[in-house]
Amino acid sequence: MAEGKSYSSALKETNRSFMNRLKNFFSGSDITDDDYEELMETLILCDVGVECADILTDEVRAKVEARKVTRKDQLVGILKETLIEKLSQRPSGPDFELPAIIMAVGVNGSGKTTTIGKMAYKYSQEGKKVMVAAADTFRAAAVEQLASWAESFNVPIVRSEMGADPASVAFDAVVSATAKEVDLLIVDTAGRLQNKVNLMQELGKMHNVLNKGKKEMNLYAFITVDATSGLNVLSQTDAFMRACNVNGIAVSKLDSSSKGGVLIPLVMQYDLPVWYIGTGEKAEDLRIFDPKEYVEAMLGE
Ligand SMILES: Nc1nc2c(ncn2[C@@H]2O[C@H](COP(=O)(O)OP(=O)(O)OP(=O)(O)O)[C@@H](O)[C@H]2O)c(=O)[nH]1
Numbered sequence: 670m671a672e673g674k675s676y677s678s679a680l681k682e683t684n685r686s687f688m689n690r691l692k693n694f695f696s697g698s699d700i701t702d703d704d705y706e707e708l709m710e711t712l713i714l715c716d717v718g719v720e721c722a723d724i725l726t727d728e729v730r731a732k733v734e735a736r737k738v739t740r741k742d743q744l745v746g747i748l749k750e751t752l753i754e755k756l757s758q759r760p761s762g763p764d765f766e767l768p769a770i771i772m773a774v775g776v777n778g779s780g781k782t783t784t785i786g787k788m789a790y791k792y793s794q795e796g797k798k799v800m801v802a803a804a805d806t807f808r809a810a811a812v813e814q815l816a817s818w819a820e821s822f823n824v825p826i827v828r829s830e831m832g833a834d835p836a837s838v839a840f841d842a843v844v845s846a847t848a849k850e851v852d853l854l855i856v857d858t859a860g861r862l863q864n865k866v867n868l869m870q871e872l873g874k875m876h877n878v879l880n881k882g883k884k885e886m887n888l889y890a891f892i893t894v895d896a897t898s899g900l901n902v903l904s905q906t907d908a909f910m911r912a913c914n915v916n917g918i919a920v921s922k923l924d925s926s927s928k929g930g931v932l933i934p935l936v937m938q939y940d941l942p943v944w945y946i947g948t949g950e951k952a953e954d955l956r957i958f959d960p961k962e963y964v965e966a967m968l969g970e
């Protein structure tokens with residue numbers, strides 16, 4: 670399997686913006702109150718959010734005081750340690766069990782179809798029997814996009830004509846997946862804004878249809894959020910969690926963001942594991958989320 674873009678190359682821009690702002694922290698002078706303000710501001714500017722930035726800054730300060738650290742250049746190391754600790758308190762990486770049906774949800778353009786394509790590649794490379802379903806019947810291009818990923822990896826696709834009821838496509842897919850005894854069925858859905866009530870309800874209906882037909886397969890849903898959308902991803906996650914039973918998160922486009930800190934509030938505020946991060950547009954640009962690798966790519970090893 671090709672390697673794909675690494676954490677550090679995907680987070681290059683985030684690393685640069687972080688380090689540019691924390692330049693002062695590399696001098697050996699004494700820590701002052703201003704340094705904590707600067708740390709907090711930097712975290713906020715990298716999309717960590719005020720609430721989490723506050724918690725993290727307080728913890729860094731408590732560690733500094735407890736250890737009687739006085740030099741500024743030790744702050745980044747303590748921040749790194751604190752972040753790894755915090756992000757490791759929750760399970761991370763994909764925790765679904767095969768055979769599985771996984772429904773992809775999220776707002777328009779968040780990276781659902783691409784993430785499904787990458788997953789189809791990953792699991793078929795690992796020798797699993799994968800099937801995808803194009804339950805985005807809203808845009809012809811969306812079906813073609815999924816079909817093109819599926820075709821390149823020889824993965825069967827269940828599709829229907831435009832305008833068909835997405836729940837009926839989901840139903841056909843689950844029947845076919847059960848008959849063919851696939852290990853993994855991934856169901857693509859049309860992007861929707863979280864404030865469109867009818868469209869959000871439609872997701873609940875699809876989830877129910879999959880749940881009724883799943884037999885021995887395990888049913889999951891995951892939300893794909895775009896790292897360049899900043900803290901909006903938090904309200905998106907809230908809304909999709911209410912609409913259907915979300916089990917995990919994929920964060921796409923980390924390579925396109927210079928403020929890739931949004932993983933931090935996602936992990937700290939939600940009881941959901943981050944399954945994957947997207948590090949590029951290619952099939953192999955999907956990484957299992959690993960807090961240590963992520964923090965080291967952001968703050969340097
Ligand atoms: N650089 C980069 N681009 C990505 C990544 N994931 C997705 N994209 C790009 O983002 C754009 C939108 O991705 P899609 O997968 O079509 O998003 P979607 O959520 O399926 O969109 P809708 O079906 O319209 O809601 C495409 O141009 C993708 O190539 C990533 O991890 N990195």
Ligand SMILES: [Mg+2]
Nearest residue numbers: 781782805811
């Ligand atoms: Mg799509």
